[in-house]
Amino acid sequence: MKQAIDLIFPKNLIQDPIIYQMSKEVPVVFNIRRAKVTEKVGEIVLELEGSENELNAAKKWLENRGIKVEPITHDTLEG
Numbered sequence: 001m002k003q004a005i006d007l008i009f010p011k012n013l014i015q016d017p018i019i020y021q022m023s024k025e026v027p028v029v030f031n032i033r034r035a036k037v038t039e040k041v042g043e044i045v046l047e048l049e050g051s052e053n054e055l056n057a058a059k060k061w062l063e064n065r066g067i068k069v070e071p072i073t074h075d076t077l078e079g
Contacts, residue, residue, distance in 0.1 A: 002049045004033065005059065008068035009042035018065060019046065026050075026058040045072060 009018070014037060023030055028050035035044045048055050059069050 001052055001055060002047060003055050004045060004047045004072040006070040006072050007042075007044045007046055007062060008070070009037075009044070010066055011040055013066060014039075014042040018062065018067065019044070022058055022061050026054060026061055028054050028058045 019030060019032070022028075028048045030049075031047040033045040033047050036042070037044075048058055050058070062069050
């Protein structure tokens, strides 16, 4: 199962290797589809692949660290 999500990083987490850390703790495959990072905010479009439980665990892991997670439709990802 694949799902694309939009991650919004607060300023204090921009320099942290959050996606790497998530992949070490949750067995999902990730693909960075797009990224925009400035000194004030980071936004990453991330495609996750795994079981439904793994995807939910990955999203919860990210949210618990202060990252805003929003689902993306296929149309939005390709646009």
